[in-house]
Amino acid sequence: MNNVNILxxxxxxxxxxxxxxxxxxxxxxxxxxxxxxxxCIDWQSNIDVDSSDRVIVAxxxxxxxxxxxxEMFVMANLAHLQAKPNLFLSVSLSAAFEDGKAEAQSYADxxxxxxxxxxxxxxxxxxxxxxxxxxxxxxxIVDHVVLKDRDVAGxxxxxxxxxxxxxSRTVDAFLAS
Ligand SMILES: Cc1cc2nc3c(=O)[nH]c(=O)nc-3n(C[C@H](O)[C@H](O)[C@H](O)COP(=O)(O)O)c2cc1C
Numbered sequence: 001m002n003n004v005n006i007l008x009x010x011x012x013x014x015x016x017x018x019x020x021x022x023x024x025x026x027x028x029x030x031x032x033x034x035x036x037x038x039x040c041i042d043w044q045s046n047i048d049v050d051s052s053d054r055v056i057v058a059x060x061x062x063x064x065x066x067x068x069x070x071e072m073f074v075m076a077n078l079a080h081l082q083a084k085p086n087l088f089l090s091v092s093l094s095a096a097f098e099d100g101k102a103e104a105q106s107y108a109d110x111x112x113x114x115x116x117x118x119x120x121x122x123x124x125x126x127x128x129x130x131x132x133x134x135x136x137x138x139x140x141i142v143d144h145v146v147l148k149d150r151d152v153a154g155x156x157x158x159x160x161x162x163x164x165x166x167x168s169r170t171v172d173a174f175l176a177s
Contacts, residue, residue, distance in 0.1 A: 001043035005034045006175075007052035011059040011067035012039070016128040016160070017091045020167060021058050027171050040073045047073065047079070049080040056174070057081075060127055061092035061107045061142065068130070076114040081117060087174045090118035092147050096126035123170045129158030 006028050014111055021037060028035035030091035038047045049055060059066040074081060090108040094100030104124045134142060153159055
């Protein structure tokens with residue numbers, strides 16, 4: 001594939017999806033392409049989908065739903081998105097567990113329902129636990145609703161479940177396709 005311009009749009013609440021998107025942008029550039037990395041804080045943030053050749057969209061799940069600005073961004077740019085090769089990454093903690101995969105898939109399916117987008121390819125990505133970022137209520141939700149009382153936190157209340165190799169392989173395949 002010749003040098004192409006890849007737009008990487010992400011929404012991240014505690015920072016893990018931002019890390020993933022940043023690594024993807026580095027990988028794209030190392031493969032000799034251009035990467036435009038954009039944080040979708042606001043769906044009106046003037047992100048130009050039309051002038052890119054391919055698009056990667058990444059968002060994370062909180063209380064079973066991806067960031068609303070990302071939903072709005074996809075809805076507002078649906079026609080342009082669907083006209084280009086595209087890849088969607090859905091980051092959640094459920095994706096980290098064998099018995100959570102169906103739930104992780106259900107968040108992605110809900111995103112497709114809300115936005116009307118059917119990505120060409122979707123990767124469910126395991127996120128991270130970062131207790132230092134949570135207030136008391138977030139901690140309760142993560143422990144009892146998301147983790148269902150699994151005791152998996154590492155030292156300092158942090159644990160990264162992201163399978164970086166799987167992300168990198170998927171991006172390689174996307175670039176090669
Ligand atoms: C308040 C809160 C709610 C969450 N809700 C869910 C959820 O419903 N399902 C899930 O699988 N993960 C859930 N998570 C886990 C996040 O998806 C995970 O921590 C992810 O890495 C966050 O990505 P980000 O740092 O890019 O925002 C939740 C995390 C927090 C803090």
